[in-house]
Amino acid sequence: MRFRRLKTSRWLRLAGALVLLWLAVLAADRLWPLPLKEVAPARVVVAEDGTPLWRFADAEGIWRYPVAIDDVSPRYLQALIQYEDRWFWDHPGVNPLSVMRAAWQDLRAGRVISGGSTLTMQVARLLDPHPRTFGGKFRQLWRALQLEWHLDKRQILTLYLNRAPFGGTLQGVGAASWAYLGKPPARLSYSEAALLAVLPQAPSRLRPDRWPLRAQAARDKVLQRMQTQGIWSARQVDEAREEPVWLFPRQMPQLAPLFSRKMLASSRDEKVVTTLDAALQRQLEELALNWKSRLPPRSSLAMIVIDHTSMKVRGWVGSVDITDDSRFGHVDMVTAVRSPGSVLKPFIYGLAMDDGLIHPASLLQDVPRRFSDYRPGNFDSGFHGPVSMSDALVRSLNLPAVQVLEAYGPKQFAARLRNAGLPLLLPNGAEPNLSLILGGAGARLADIAAAYSAFARQGKAGRLRMLASDPLIERPLLSPGSAWIVRRILAGEEQPLPDASLPQTVPLAWKTGTSYGYRDAWAIGVNARYVIGIWTGRPDGTPVVGQFGFISAIPLLNQVSNLLLARAASVKNGLPTDPRPPSVSAATVCWPGGQALPAGDSNCRRRLSTWLLDDSQPPTLLLPDQEGSRGIRFPVWLDEKGARVAADCPGAKASTLDVWPLPLEPWLPVSERRAARLPPASTTCPPLHQQDLIPLTLSGVRDGAVIKRLPGENRAALALQTTGGEGRRWWFVNGEPTESRGAATTLSLEQPGEYQLVVMDEAGQVATASFTLQ
Template sequence: MKKGLRRTGLTLLFLVIFLPLLFVLADKIWPLPIKQIEMARTVVAADGTPLWRFADKEGIWRYPVKLDEVSPEFIEALLTYEDRHFYNHPGVNPFSLLRALWQDVSSGRIISGGSTISMQVARLVDPHDRTVTGKLKQLWRTAQLEYHYSKNEILEMYLNRAPYGGTIEGIGAASWVYLNKAPDKLTSGEAALFAVLPQAPSRLRPDRYPLRAQAARDKVLDRLAEYQVWPIEKITDIKQEQIWLAPRKSPNSAPLLARRVVKDVQDSIIETTIDAGLQRQLEDMAMNWKNQLPKQTSLGLLVVDHTDMSVKAYIGSIDFQDNSRFGHVDMITAWRSPGSTLKPFLYALAMDDGLIHAESLLQDVPRRFDDYRPGNFDTGFNGPVSVSDALVRSLNLPVVQVLDVYGSKRFTAKLRNVGTELRFPLASEPNLSLILGGTAARMDDLVSAYSGFARQGKVSPLRYRPTDVLRDRQLMSPGAAWIIRRIMGGEARPVPDSSLTAQVNLAWKTGTSYGYRDAWAIGVNPRYTIGVWVGRPDGTPVAGQYGYATAIPIMNQVNNLLLARLYQSHLSIPKDPRPASVSQAVICWPSGTTLPKEDSNCRQRRLSWILDNTIPPTLMAKEQESLLGLRQKVWVNSQGLQVASDCPNATEKEIHLWPITLESWLPVGEKRINRLPKADPECPPLRAEMPPLLISGVRSGEVLQRLPGKTSLDLRLITQGGQGHQWWFLNGEQVQETNHNGTILLTLEKSGSYQISVLDLGGQVTSVDFKVK
């Protein structure tokens, strides 16, 4: 009796003390292999919609979900059908095991395993064969699961690992692949169907075998009816629903963005700021444009909400799967020539620097800067133009004139300070050609900088993920940004505040690189900044492809879509009020300043936006600084004739003259020789005593011909008379400087009309017009 009690006591002691110790020891020796399972990585949109997935090393895609991110009805259907006592048993349901054992023994084969949810998770975590040894292994892993994890954690493991056919695992991935919806949006019928699919995912695939899937779903519904989990009326209604699903489709949106954001992130779910609906619409739009663009041409398209700098759509190539168009190359991060897209920034910075205002007089005339000789896109010249006109028409010579004064290195540094880097050829420094595209930039940087026109001059790097921080830096003043945005939006002419529009629907700028390699359009609407690039990623020229013809139609289509979505969604539309630093003033050409109405020096009146009540005078080109300038003082008598300062009744008069380089484009009455008063023969000015300035070597109106077999014409010209240093201009472009009675040799290679002008230190100007055939 005592021995029996002792044996019983030792047995109990073993069970109570040593068996748990043995379990803990075994758990250390054979730990659960859960950490060895690699979760796939999924890039998702702002609303959680999967955009792109990166499968694990075995090619499996899982979309991790939490218990509260799944439809409650799915949980009800799953537990009712698979494991009603899940929350009450220790991982193993002995009644289910006994029932399964009886069925297996009586039939001579394994019919049912009696597996609980915990046991199924154990098999998923550590697969085993369907033998007695395998079953024991499963029971051991089940015990470990129950020891280490709570019931909810085990249920979450099942939700994320249950097989749904092929490479799809977990209710999250299955819901998105089959239904393109989040698992918390499942209908009752879908919840019942997805509860049973893991039993035979390939045999029950609803997109291939809808009748089999429907029969399996109805079995789940019958079980729910049997245990009165769902009302019988609800189940009857669900059974009337036929199963029909489109072929399953893995997430395949924004692949190049996904490749970009996944680099530095290890999370299984990588959140982005992308608007999934907008992204799909623009991808469809890009595919439609694919057939309209030349072969091997790609497209880059970027949409940013500039209220918070979040990226809403990202299309790095026209078709990711099209190797003939280099679909794998992300043109949003590619370094390309920006064409003319940098011009608005220079005008804004020059405005902040007090060099120009919106209607400042600039010179669209031929010019040479050392070895650099820029031209306009249309190869013509317009003479006197305003800043606003030069920007709207994207004229090249005026903007080069401004950059020559502002400084190429300074301009490059300003952009770099806000994150817009410009690249130059090896061993090359910033130069005047950069403003016309003689540099390289990235679309994401350009779109970021353009957002400054809608953000009071502040620029921040783009935000691709919700966790990205907004880091603002001031590029230009709010006033300069506002003025340039209005000019780009077609509202250059000042109007009263009562007539000023609250928003600019679209302010835009195009760009075309040398050789038609890059076609750009960048626009700013009330809420979004849009970037469009079209071209061949390998840099091959595409004749006739330029910004206005190729990129603008795409940008307009995108803008119309965005504005329609904006008004339909009832999102706030930011206003564009005039900053206090911006006002308007009437200015006069050629001086560029304000003058009284009766002043004869106001040769052309213009209404202009001005900044900080500052009206800078007309910007002179560097080579004009040593000339007599635009303001020449003379002495006149009562008849208005020019006299010497010591003549009777002589009064001083200031006459505003046009820049000498514009002579060829001015009406006859505005030319310098006609603007200056004629000399009084009775008391002439000292200058009148000088010999007249003459040009020898060609006569006005003469037609010159090249010698036979020659492709150019050499023309030697000499001056006579005049005073002091002389400046020579060919068609308004300064070509040489000589001393008194100087000689120059011109080589004319093109046929056409020419004008040669000479200005001397005394202010005399003479010119000769001739033709070359």
């Protein structure tokens, strides 16, 4: 009985000791946890194919390229495990035989000369560096056991793949493969796999870019072991030995720096995978550097390339040269807010078509107009009178665009663009106004290019996909028909063609823009697969005289488009097509009414072939003040002889005459003007109004203006001009007539003070302006 009690007591003490030991292990694990997480880990931004674009080192300057086991060549894994730790998949983190052999060697030498380290123990040392002492070795063993306890073998191997030292600031096989070999670790040859497997043993002494002979000897040692163990065949090893170890100096990733910085803030991953095409990005950056010498001093440029079939950003150049501080190279102009100039005009024409306000052949009026203190003009400083919508878009005329925006509504226009991902930023919280269409609000190149994708995506504007994980999101902006029509106009294919003759692959459609004061030059293009956005100018907003879109940005746009199309033509599926939507049809309309008329109709003064959306033929869009007799539907009453009579005359018959809007009269042939188009008045029963006068308009000075003489000048010269009116002009300054009788005159004023200017035509119409000379 006593023996049994003693035996039970021993087992209880043993169990208690084991429990205490287990509690001690748990406590130690809690007190000294595995240091698996870094406060500021090394990160890398990569292209879609995995090519590193830019590295962001950790606090110690270490660069890593995170990989998983499946991202690494099986050849490398074979060489690594067979050479470093043959029993890696079987031991519990420590190989007892190797440890005992190393301990015997260390005891005999009185110091640590052999570690007997497994891969798990090497990972433990990488995570928690320790001195080469017996105490340090014990800590390494403890960390190795912790690793095996908390992680599985694949996780431990992954840690080694990403933490093993490869010389200098390189850690991990991914970073080493890209830096030394310029390729992903999944594509290693037998020779390269053996070389990278042995480098961590002595990374500084075996660096292949500095000590190629040492590295080759170490590599051959690994190759020999692989052959001896029967892992690789003799032929494979012999061919691998023939490859010399001679490498270029390490290359750090240096592509898309500004884009990479932006993407780093968009993701928390150590490896940020983007949608960029590394080869294309390299070509674009080289192209930008080649253009640098053509730019004015302190000027920069920006480019963005989007695959509109997927909305993936394939190229992003934020500045001409990130190292050039004189050109503000550190400023990303793809995301900078700038005045877009005229690049928004295609959107207003497409939206107005969808609203039934116009069609491509609608008659628009390129004539001088004033909106309170706002008096827009054209880039060429002239006016062109009657123009079609398609012609106004191709020639980028300002007044027709303002006319259409006025009819559509600036607030509605800004709201539609904002909803599609293109916010227009107005200064000081101002309300949307007519200046929007001429660059009176700020916008970003990235947003503009994304919105232009609607012209290639059946009217839906896609959101930019910059990270590989970004989903495809799109929002409706235009109808498929209006998007197709506008794109064809911008591509120079505004004239209708039969489907058999209509190119299914659309050539480059482009639009330029120049902001006020020549501060920004833009070119946005849409080819068969890509949207291309180009900006040039000075990032600080200083005007650059002579810089405008067609001269400064279009040549670069064409060069980028040709580069992209050459690449796309070699792709398996070729270039996408853009067939005519069912909602688009061909028709012939007449001016000035803007609608189809039968052959021989006298109201058809000019016939135009055009595309129509849903067979809609909206009448000519009038300006807000063009009502009644100033419109284009001119009611007349005719007697039996065809003469014009009053409505209450005996036998009067009502008729309708389509006439041109009065502001267009100065640009019309005499035979087309209203006076010539109207039938002669009856002498027996004349109409109440013999004619409608063309309004007299004064330009060159606005009412209430304050005019200052130039420094050093005693006089101020005012160039004045009138449009409209009838016959001669009489000019009066403060009630005193001048000698001029023409439609234009120049006043030379010397005395400061208040002035009143009056001009009168033969019909008695008067235009006035009061101003102050200082």
